[in-house]
Amino acid sequence: MKKRWWxxxxxxxxxxxxFKDSNGDGVGDLQGIIQKLDYLQDLGVxxxxxxxxxxxxxxxxxxxxxxxxxxxxxxxxxxDFDELLDGVHKRGMKLIMDLVVNHTSDEHxxxxxxxxSKSNPYRDYYFWKPEKPNNWQSFxxxxxxxxxxxxxxxYLHLFTRKxxxxxxxxxxxxxxxxxxxxxxxxxxxxxxxxxxxxxxxxRTDFKxxxxxxxxxxxxxxxxxxxxxxxxxxxxxQKVLSQYDIMTVGEAVGVPKDQALLxxxxxxxxxxxxxxxxxxxxxxxxxxRFDPIETDFIRFKKIFTEWDKAVSQKGWNxxxxxxxxxxxxxxxxxxxxxxxxxxxxxxATMILTMRGTPCIYxxxxxxxxxxxxxxxxxxxxxxxxxxxxxxxxxxxxxDELLGYVQKYSRDNARTPMQWNRDKHAGFTDGTPWIxxxxxxxxxxxxxxxxxxxxxxxxxxxxxxLRKKHPVLIYGDFEQTDNDHTQxxxxxxxxxxxEFRVYLNFSDETCDIExxxxxxxxxxxxxxxxxxxxxxxxxxxxxxxxxxxxx
Ligand code: TEU
Ligand code: CA
Numbered sequence: 001m002k003k004r005w006w007x008x009x010x011x012x013x014x015x016x017x018x019f020k021d022s023n024g025d026g027v028g029d030l031q032g033i034i035q036k037l038d039y040l041q042d043l044g045v046x047x048x049x050x051x052x053x054x055x056x057x058x059x060x061x062x063x064x065x066x067x068x069x070x071x072x073x074x075x076x077x078x079x080d081f082d083e084l085l086d087g088v089h090k091r092g093m094k095l096i097m098d099l100v101v102n103h104t105s106d107e108h109x110x111x112x113x114x115x116x117s118k119s120n121p122y123r124d125y126y127f128w129k130p131e132k133p134n135n136w137q138s139f140x141x142x143x144x145x146x147x148x149x150x151x152x153x154x155y156l157h158l159f160t161r162k163x164x165x166x167x168x169x170x171x172x173x174x175x176x177x178x179x180x181x182x183x184x185x186x187x188x189x190x191x192x193x194x195x196x197x198x199x200x201x202x203r204t205d206f207k208x209x210x211x212x213x214x215x216x217x218x219x220x221x222x223x224x225x226x227x228x229x230x231x232x233x234x235x236x237q238k239v240l241s242q243y244d245i246m247t248v249g250e251a252v253g254v255p256k257d258q259a260l261l262x263x264x265x266x267x268x269x270x271x272x273x274x275x276x277x278x279x280x281x282x283x284x285x286x287x288r289f290d291p292i293e294t295d296f297i298r299f300k301k302i303f304t305e306w307d308k309a310v311s312q313k314g315w316n317x318x319x320x321x322x323x324x325x326x327x328x329x330x331x332x333x334x335x336x337x338x339x340x341x342x343x344x345x346x347a348t349m350i351l352t353m354r355g356t357p358c359i360y361x362x363x364x365x366x367x368x369x370x371x372x373x374x375x376x377x378x379x380x381x382x383x384x385x386x387x388x389x390x391x392x393x394x395x396x397x398d399e400l401l402g403y404v405q406k407y408s409r410d411n412a413r414t415p416m417q418w419n420r421d422k423h424a425g426f427t428d429g430t431p432w433i434x435x436x437x438x439x440x441x442x443x444x445x446x447x448x449x450x451x452x453x454x455x456x457x458x459x460x461x462x463x464l465r466k467k468h469p470v471l472i473y474g475d476f477e478q479t480d481n482d483h484t485q486x487x488x489x490x491x492x493x494x495x496x497e498f499r500v501y502l503n504f505s506d507e508t509c510d511i512e513x514x515x516x517x518x519x520x521x522x523x524x525x526x527x528x529x530x531x532x533x534x535x536x537x538x539x540x541x542x543x544x545x546x547x548x549x
Contacts, residue, residue, distance in 0.1 A: 001473055006191070006246035006271055007315055008472050009094070010351070011358040012045035014171040015051050015323040016075055017061060018415045019361055021427035028415070030071070030080035034087050039444065043364055044462035047246060048088060049193050052098045053081070057107050060381055061164040061413075062098075063195060064105035068180045085188055094190035096246055101177050102196045103163040110176075115150050123172045127156040131244045133206040136221070137214075139287075141385040158222060159201060160381055165537065168200045168231050178211070178239045185239070191246035194270070197232070198251045198262070200224030213285040215253075223253025229261055232269040235519055241268065248317060248356075249273040256309040262313035272315045272356055278302045279325055282407075289386050289403040296504055300334075300487050304478040307354055311476065316355030320346055321363060326411040328360075332368035334506060334540060339366055341540035342455045342527040345502050348542040351461040352491065352500050354476040357425050359458070362416055365447050366454040370414045370436045379433050380410045402480050419445035457525070464523060468546070470496040485509040486537070492549070498522075499545040503537035511535050518547040 020032030030053065040048065040324045052062035055070040062072065073076050080359050088095045104111055113122035129145070138142035138161075145154040146161040156165045176515055178520075181192070182387045197442040199222050209221045232249075240247055249262055252275035260269050278299055284290035303318075321328035329335045333342025343366030350357045372378060375397070383404050390400045404410075412431065417439035420427035424439035447455035465471045470493045480488040484504035499519065503509040514535040523544040537543065 002265065003473065004271070005244075006047070006317075007356060008466070009047045009246070009356055010045045010465070011047045011049050011096075011248075011317075011356060012040060012043070013049045013051070013322055013360045014360055015361060015413060017051075017432065018413050018426070020416060020418070021429065021431075022396070024427060024429040025074065026427050026429040026431045027074045029074060030084050034080075034084050037084075037087045037091055037093075041093065042448075042459070044459050045093070045359060047094045047096060047190065047308045049096050049248075049358070050098060051098055054100075057105055057162065059105070059160050061379075063100050064103070064107075064160065064163045064221055065100055066074070066105040066107045067109070069183055071522060074087040080452075082187070089188065090418060093245070095186055096191040096193055096248075097189050098195055099181065099192035099197075100195040101166060103159060103165045106164055108161045110166075115148050115155070118151055118153070124129045124167055125173050125256075125487070126164045127167050127202065127204075127206075129156075130154075134208045136206075136209060137217070139214075139390045140382050158196075158203070162383075165202070166200075167202075168471055169202075169204065169218050169227070172233065174231065178235065181235075181239045185243050185245065189245075191243075192248075193274075194247065194249045196252055197249040197270070198254045198273075199224040199225070199233055201228035214287045215280055215283065218253035218488045219255060224258055229267070229269060232262070233267070236268045236270075247271045251275050256306050259306070259310050260314050263310060263316075265313060265315075267314075272317045274317050274319060274322075274358070275306060277306070278320075288407045289400060293406060296484060296487075297482060300478060300481065301352065304476075304481070304489075307476050316352045317358055318350045318355040319358040319360070320350055321360045321412060322358070323360065323412050324409045326407055327369050329362060329405075330411065332504070335366075335368040338506065338540040339368065340454055341525045341542075343454045345540050345542040346380055346453070346543065347458050347498065348459055348523070348525075349487065351458075351465050352471055352498065352544065353489075354472075354474070354491070357465075360412060362412075364455050364458045365417060365442055365444055366465075367417060367442055368436065368438060369406070369411040370434075372410075372434065375401060377434055378404060378408065378410050379413070380408060383408050383410065390403065411434045417443040418442050460523065464544070468496060468498070469493070470498060474498070480511075483509075484514075486511065494549065496546060496548055501537060501541075501545075503539060503541045505537045508539065509537045509541075511537060515545045515547070519545040520547065522546050 017028045019028040021028050022031035053075040054065045055067035055072045056062045056064050110122050111124045113120050115127050132145045138144045147154050157163050209217050210215045247270045282291050282294040284292040313369045328346050329343045414436045415426035415431050423431050424435045447453040474491040474493040478489045480486045487502040499515045525542050
């Protein structure tokens with residue numbers, strides 16, 4: 001297993017719009033992030049993944065890029081960006097950008113030219129058809145084809161109608177994208193998180209889909225297209241291989257048996273991917289607002305199977321939330337009676353499993369879902385589209401509101417909770433989206449003042465991971481496969497062995513064969529560790545044992 005800095009790193013995802021507002025316009029910005037670099041350094045993370053800060057009309061809050069080489073006004077200037085990058089590097093951290101090249105904004109110069117006429121040189125930068133060719137649906141609901149009155153033809157958009165898909169079959173598109181990538185890498189950026197990179201090769205016969213469930217459409221119709229690996233190998237050869245960078249692909253629709261095609265060390269494509277099998281477990285055929293029951297044994301199995309499928313010849317990432325999913329302590333933990341304990345337990349999981357961990361902003365505080373009382377409080381285009389579709393279909397929007405409160409992306413986009421001041425210290429103005437009312441109890445200032453806080457638990461876990469290479473490169477084996485409460489596993493190499501026990505439940509949980517002879521308990525959610533010798537875990541108790549071999 002080759003040692004690499006990006007395997008040893010801990011990533012921290014920043015959604016700039018909701019991180020810190022420095023100029024009182026209610027929207028987070030680059031100067032705000034600069035103000036918080038010492039906070040991030042204290043946490044102990046080393047790679048910052050910056051969600052898009054490029055010029056955008058914000059139809060999908062930056063994932064609809066109008067100019068790849070311009071900083072969106074609300075985030076600041078290119079000088080601010082350069083100051084941020086310098087500040088990150090001065091602190092020994094790295095910064096990776098969000099590369100969104102499956103689509104652009106419809107206001108991007110390429111699309112504005114492309115739609116002008118059928119003979120415009122940019123016409124084939126996108127997919128145009130005289131008639132709507134198939135029944136494909138957008139990730140955000142509705143048709144994936146939009147009729148454009150300029151030429152009367154239809155263009156493809158797998159996301160909103162303001163996010164037309166780029167035609168990667170066109171070599172000019174690829175050349176322009178590689179040039180843009182080099183622009184950012186030559187500025188000193190340390191890599192990319194690649195938005196929906198598994199979708200960039202389209203099945204250009206554009207046949208109807210016969211799949212019902214959206215997850216099947218994602219995997220078999222949109223993702224893993226015939227030329228996706230050719231494009232990624234070319235990107236690697238022409239750009240990525242020329243820099244010492246980290247690349248992580250957002251691999252929607254990629255199943256574990258295809259993962260190594262993207263991240264195999266011999267493939268020269270990407271270093272790792274974010275996969276979504278655990279993230280889509282509770283989404284029914286209609287997607288996230290059509291929820292189904294999930295089960296804990298399957299949740300554990302997904303991690304164990306992905307480790308087996310990838311870790312010998314490639315590399316995994318480990319994450320439980322990001323800007324597109326509910327807060328992990330609300331989704332996988334217990335965000336009321338056992339909020340702190342379950343937040344620490346989930347942190348223990350992502351920081352002791354095999355793969356590069358990714359922490360989403362606010363998870364280190366144990367921030368929770370928000371459940372706004374009305375649709376008007378929500379901002380996400382996915383929610384607006386869903387409400388329109390429900391009303392059109394004559395379904396009860398109140399039922400949808402319940403699903404939105406539990407599963408929507410805005411749960412992760414409430415402003416960072418810095419302190420007990422107005423708007424949790426996120427802004428002196430009016431926040432673009434309401435602050436979670438629980439900020440008086442959950443905020444960075446209180447966490448930093450409390451040695452037993454979730455924040456310092458993350459800090460100690462990150463130090464433990466850095467101090468013990470076995471937690472990075474060691475082998476992995478799950479040891480309680482069929483237990484309905486316990487996720488237990490071991491990590492080992494020739495020098496050390498670690499045993500981790502996580503009680504993912506509100507009840508106590510007995511554990512057989514507690515590690516003895518030579519093992520000692522190195523960490524636990526402190527409140528519960530008075531009885532380390534007892535072979536019983538209290539609700540949401542996490543314990544880590546280790547021994548030198
Ligand atoms: O997300 C792609 C994606 O498929 C999942 O995030 C999810 O399915 C989507 O949010 C719809 O539910 C990436 C970005 O992370 C997301 O923020 C963008 O909206 C999307 O691509 C389009 O760029
Ligand atoms: Ca601002």
